[in-house]
Each structure stands twice: as structure tokens, then as C-alpha cells.
Amino acid sequence: MNRVFRVLIPFLAVVVSITSIGFAEDLSEWKLPPVPVPKDNPQSKDKIALGHQLVFDIRLSKGDSISCSHCHVPAAGGGGPTPRAFGHGGELGRWAPSWVNSAYYTSLFWDGRASSLEEQTGALPGKMGPITAPPEMGAKIEDVVARLNTIPEYKKQFNHAFGTDATPENIAKAIASFERTLIAYDSPFQKYVNGDKKAISPAAKRGFELFKGKAVCITCHTPPNLSDNMFHNIGVPQVGPLKEDLGRYEVTKDNGDKGKFKTPTLYNSASLSFHMHDGAFRRFEEVVEHYNKGGNPNDPNQDSLIFPLNLTSAEKDDLIAFLRSLTDKRLDGIKSPKLP
Numbered sequence: 001m002n003r004v005f006r007v008l009i010p011f012l013a014v015v016v017s018i019t020s021i022g023f024a025e026d027l028s029e030w031k032l033p034p035v036p037v038p039k040d041n042p043q044s045k046d047k048i049a050l051g052h053q054l055v056f057d058i059r060l061s062k063g064d065s066i067s068c069s070h071c072h073v074p075a076a077g078g079g080g081p082t083p084r085a086f087g088h089g090g091e092l093g094r095w096a097p098s099w100v101n102s103a104y105y106t107s108l109f110w111d112g113r114a115s116s117l118e119e120q121t122g123a124l125p126g127k128m129g130p131i132t133a134p135p136e137m138g139a140k141i142e143d144v145v146a147r148l149n150t151i152p153e154y155k156k157q158f159n160h161a162f163g164t165d166a167t168p169e170n171i172a173k174a175i176a177s178f179e180r181t182l183i184a185y186d187s188p189f190q191k192y193v194n195g196d197k198k199a200i201s202p203a204a205k206r207g208f209e210l211f212k213g214k215a216v217c218i219t220c221h222t223p224p225n226l227s228d229n230m231f232h233n234i235g236v237p238q239v240g241p242l243k244e245d246l247g248r249y250e251v252t253k254d255n256g257d258k259g260k261f262k263t264p265t266l267y268n269s270a271s272l273s274f275h276m277h278d279g280a281f282r283r284f285e286e287v288v289e290h291y292n293k294g295g296n297p298n299d300p301n302q303d304s305l306i307f308p309l310n311l312t313s314a315e316k317d318d319l320i321a322f323l324r325s326l327t328d329k330r331l332d333g334i335k336s337p338k339l340p
């Protein structure tokens with residue numbers, strides 16, 4: 001090899017690698033970012049530990065009957081164990097969606113009626129949510145606060161975390177802080193996005209391409225959280241005790257919002273026992289088939305983004321392989337901590 005070549009080869013290698021970086025797909029928009037944290041509720045270890053206890057504690061409910069984790073079951077992807085949730089009011093109209101990645105949503109609940117995780121809990125004055133909603137945990141917040149302050153270990157922990165005894169506000173804050181840790185950072189797809197090219201299977205990679213391409217899932221399940229934080233009517237069959245669930249319309253009273261529900265994240269959805277606002281589907285196969293056939297074309301309010309996809313059965317399998325790569329097993333394994 002002559003001298004010129006010996007000098008040129010490393011130079012060429014650099015050029016080649018720079019060009020291939022240039023051609024490699026930029027996946028940065030798919031990376032789950034740090035969660036937004038409200039200024040008046042910064043994350044702390046003490047708050048997170050306290051919130052972890054509170055969501056597993058039945059003493060936040062009327063008659064010590066149910067905890068958050070009865071309806072948001074970690075092993076079931078953080079979603080409900082029955083197609084419609086059961087609380088003090090018997091069977092409710094809606095399925096309990098996952099709390100995984102809910103810290104990224106700009107509004108909470110299927111119809112977006114709560115604007116923060118703190119508000120969603122129902123602990124804050126004048127705000128209805130699971131703790132205080134009569135058909136759910138059915139508690140009076142004053143009773144919960146008084147109760148927690150009679151338990152010396154809780155009293156101590158609230159004082160450590162907030163500098164005061166338990167109050168409605170700091171119960172809400174502790175729970176929200178814990179929920180802000182339920183993020184699917186360790187899912188195979190996130191490892192892939194972060195550069196581990198072998199973290200997901202070839203089938204999942206093909207499924208990812210379909211998700212962005214032919215199957216047009218990305219129009220609503222946008223990165224990074226795979227939710228556009230918007231509301232759509234995708235023609236889900238109405239099942240369960242409600243004759244008709246008008247969804248977003250209940251909040252806006254705008255006729256165009258009838259039957260629209262918030263686009264959910266798809267992280268950890270492979271572990272869910274049910275899917276959709278009313279738990280209408282059990283398996284991914286049913287979900288994908290629903291989209292493939294164009295939803296419910298007889299629903300006059302259905303979104304124009306839902307139309308027949310003509311996916312082959314191999315393509316459906318690939319799409320499902322991609323959906324399965326979104327599961328962070330760590331979150332499915334969350335257990336109840338020791339309660340005081």
C-alpha cells in the first residue's frame with residue numbers, strides 16, 4: 001500500500017461514517033423525555049414513596065374497601081381488571097385506562113375533564129375524582145385526612161415530605177409525584193430509540209414502519225407519548241351499562257365532539273386486560289381488526305382518519321409485534337410497599 005493510501009483510508013472511513021450517520025433515521029422525536037413537573041410540586045424521594053403507599057392503601061376509600069391499585073392493576077399494565085370499573089356505585093360506564101405515562105397527558109380522563117394529575121385524584125377542594133367520587137372510592141376527603149393523621153408513621157412521612165401533616169393538597173401532590181415515575185423508559189422500543197438496534201425484533205421494526213406508514217396509526221398516536229392529547233371518535237362499539245357515552249361532548253357540549261375520546265398512549269398497552277373507553281376489546285387482534293376494517297362506517301360522527309387499511313395478516317402480526325415492544329416490564333412488576 002502506498003503512503004497516500006495509508007493516509008487516505010482513515011480519512012475515507014470518517015467520511016463514510018459521517019454519511020451513514022446522515023442517512024440513519026433520526027429517532028429523537030420518539031424518545032420519551034423527562035416528564036413535565038408543576039412548579040409547586042417538585043419531585044422528591046419522600047413524596048414518591050408516600051404516593052406509592054397511598055395508591056395501594058384502602059384507607060383512602062369509604063369503609064376501607066378499595067385502593068387506586070384495585071382499578072389500576074400494575075400487572076395488568078396499570079389498567080382495569082374488568083371491562084368497566086367497579087366501585088361503590090357498582091359497575092361504572094367506563095374502563096379504567098392505564099396510569100402508565102399519564103404524566104405526559106395535557107388533560108386526564110377519557111374526556112379530558114381534569115387538567116393535572118393532582119386535580120385528577122379528587123382530593124383537591126371542589127374537584128371530583130376517584131377518592132371522593134361516590135361511585136368510585138366514595139370517601140369524604142376530611143375523613144381521609146383525619147384518618148391519615150391518626151397514623152403516626154403517615155403523619156411523620158407527610159411532615160418529612162411537605163413540612164406539614166396530611167392535607168387534601170399534599171395527598172394529591174404525593175399521588176401525582178408517584179404517578180410521574182410510571183414512565184416506560186425501559187421498554188424495548190425506548191432502548192431501540194436510544195441506539196440499541198437489537199432491542200426489538202425485525203417484526204417489530206416492520207411494524208414500526210407500518211405504524212408510521214400504511215396503517216397511519218401515527219396520525220393520532222403521535223410521538224413521543226403516542227398520543228396527540230386530542231379527542232377522536234374511532235367508532236368503538238358501545239358496550240356496558242351506558243346506552244350511549246358521548247365522551248368529550250360531556251365536557252364541551254359541542255355536537256362535533258359526540259363519541260370522541262382521548263387518544264391513549266400505547267406504552268404498556270400489551271399488558272392491559274381490556275382496551276378502549278368501555279373495555280370493548282380484549283385482544284390486540286380485535287383492536288387491529290377494528291382499524292383494518294375502517295372502524296364503524298355507520299357512525300356518522302366517526303373521524304375521517306379512520307378508513308379501511310387493507311393490511312395483510314403478516315402486516316397485522318408485525319403491527320402487533322411493534323405494540324408489544326412498548327412494554328416496560330418494570331412497571332408491570334410494581335408491588336404494594338409496606339403500609340404503616
Ligand code: HEC
Pocket residue numbers: 055066067068069070071072085086087088092094095096097098099102105107108109110111117120121130131135136137175179264
Ligand atoms: C373504581 C375503580 C377506580 C379506582 C378505585 C380508581 N380509578 Fe382511576 N380511573 C378509573 C376509571 C373508570 C377511569 C376513567 C374515567 C373516565 O375517563 O371518566 C380512571 C382514570 C384515571 C386516570 C386518567 C388516565 C387518563 O388516561 O387520563 C388516572 C391518572 C387515574 N385514574 C388514577 C387513579 C388514582 C391515582 C386513583 C386513586 C386515588 C384511582 N385512579 C382510583 C377507575 C378507577
Ligand code: HEC
Pocket residue numbers: 097098211215216217218219220221231232233234236261262263264265266269272274275276277278287288291303305306319
Ligand atoms: C383517528 C385517530 C386514531 C388513529 C388513526 C388510530 N388510533 Fe388508536 N386510538 C385512538 C383513540 C381516540 C383511542 C381510544 C378510543 C376509545 O376508547 O373509544 C384509541 C385506542 C387505541 C388502542 C387501545 C389502547 C388502550 O389503552 O386500550 C390501541 C391498542 C390503539 N388505539 C392502537 C392503534 C393502532 C395500532 C392504530 C393504527 C392501525 C391506531 N390506533 C390508529 C385514536 C386513533
